[in-house]
Amino acid sequence: MPVQVAALIQLTFVHAVKLAFTHPQLVVVQQVLSLLDREGIACTLRNEYAAGAVGELAPLDAWPELWIQNDSDYDRANQVLEVFTAEVEEPEWSCDQCGKSSPATFEFCWHCGWER
């Protein structure tokens, strides 16, 4: 069963716990776990031991998963995750106005305020 379908079924029956993040590399999931922990968001790591060795990709249905323990933390957790994934996946962008580069998480140029 694909992990998304499995997650959906679990979400249907267990309303108090939500899947927040999954990634084939345990180190990445652990990094997110510590980020959420720092924000005071309680979460549970699942499939921790299903993953392969460091640097090895686990099969899709064995990806380590992070589950949020309190529904009320879910939106905040998503904000943390948005920032995290933006930092990981997006390169810096250059301002059309002044040419300075800004981090991917900035919507305006840090130097002149030009909108991206």
Ligand SMILES: [Zn+2]
């Ligand atoms: Zn600029």
